[in-house]
Amino acid sequence: MKLALNHKSPIPLHIQAEELLRKMIADPQFQNGKLLPNEIDLANQLAISRTTLRQALNKLVYEGLLIRKKGVGTKVADAMISSKSANWLSFSQEMKARGIPIKNFELHVSWIYPEEIIANFFNIKTDQKILKLERLRGKPEGPFVYFVSYFHPRTGLTGEEDFKRPLYDILQADYNIISELSKEEISAKAADKFIASKLETEPGSPILFRKRFVFDQADRPIEYNLGYYKADSFVYTVESRRS
Amino acid sequence: MKLALNHKSPIPLHIQAEELLRKMIADPQFQNGKLLPNEIDLANQLAISRTTLRQALNKLVYEGLLIRKKGVGTKVADAMISSKSANWLSFSQEMKARGIPIKNFELHVSWIYPEEIIANFFNIKTDQKILKLERLRGKPEGPFVYFVSYFHPRTGLTGEEDFKRPLYDILQADYNIISELSKEEISAKAADKFIASKLETEPGSPILFRKRFVFDQADRPIEYNLGYYKADSFVYTVESRRS
DNA sequence: TAAATCACTATGTTTGTACATATTTGGTTC
DNA sequence: GAACCAAATATGTACAAACATAGTGATTTA
8 A cells, every 4th residue: 555645735744644544444454453553653654743643543533433542553443334423424425434335226216295294394285296215225245224315395406416426415516405404313123024125134124213304504304314224234323421 | 710730630631621621611601602712821721731732622623512713713613412411311311201101120230240342441350340230121011121231340339229219310429420421322133032031022123222331521431331122112313413 | 380570562641842824903005 | 095014813734752551472480
């Protein structure tokens, strides 16, 4: 692996180092509990000070991607997929950060009359068609999550978009809608026939079910999202502090 | 406001500074967009270097509690997320708030040699016994959650306590330990034989599995808690806002 | 042989210093 | 009065150095 930073670049060295570390994290070479080079050596290789390198390391440790242990070293955190409520990484970004290749198994777009609950959430009538997006995604070995999203007409989405791009990019760049607030409900349930067939598992097998309500800057509802995760494929992490 | 750190304390200065900053953030004096003292002055007042102070500031900025602007200053971010206090409700309080009567089905206290993972988390050896608390709780109709808690010897818990009182009350009132920070991991899994028998369900049936790591004011580990919730008996809600 | 000790390695903490860059402010000039 | 410029202010970036502490493994000792 080429280890060099551009000292002439206007991009700060600790940012460059951070980017490089993200690539290292994605590298299978460091995946299975193997240690990264130690801080002093790595700093020397990059021709930056240990302080600057640690600035980059700290960020990744904070994100839960790296684990440091005094007297031992620094390793990549086990690649169980997790979502930190603090950060707004999209599904694809999250996978990328961990070097897990994503495979899109299915993608289906349709215009449907919303169910009562959804119409209610969007504050619209049930006789107005809305965009429904279904996606089956996972690792190359097989799917592990089935998403269903409904979008408020306000988003302007046509269904013709290139959904290979991150959704939040599309909304922000092309439709000037920024997702600000998200409320989530996480629970466990048994897979029904439909979900089981999608996720290639048995009906009745455990599923992590995640409902997500997304709002824009003005707290207006934007997206209603349901995620069905195969058990043990996904861990939701939350950090909270008593105030 | 008294601004002083204990330079003799084994607790690192940047942690102490972080705690103090959290108190400042809570102080209405700095609430409405008013700026904190500048870094150099504040560092001088606390008798620490600017670097160390920035270490503390960085963490709070990363958490979205502070906003720094080059050439201007540092201020408290306005109107943060809720759901924090919700997370800090104890099980009994939570149920009470929902109007669900609790029934305690089983309670078992023992002293055990910790498994590697737990000893590791507590930063102790595996040859030192620790307190283990198992509880089966639920509605009058039947149990829906099985808890296992391990406590660091530091807590001073003897196992003779009246565990009908809320645990966090016991720790705070009787042992002067305040649980400050909690990290949680939520995932779905299948019930094994043991869990299934406790929760009066079938092996293989879906379980919401919640690992909870609790730390005290000085970020020292206090409790390692595992919760097995019967599917559909528990919903975890999170609210997060993009900063 | 088993326990205690010690050296080595790697991260953790902290300081002091220097210069860079964004913003605001106030004064000077046209 | 408006435009411009420069100083003051505050955070941002980066380095070097020193010592502390935790874990590991080898060597010595009981």
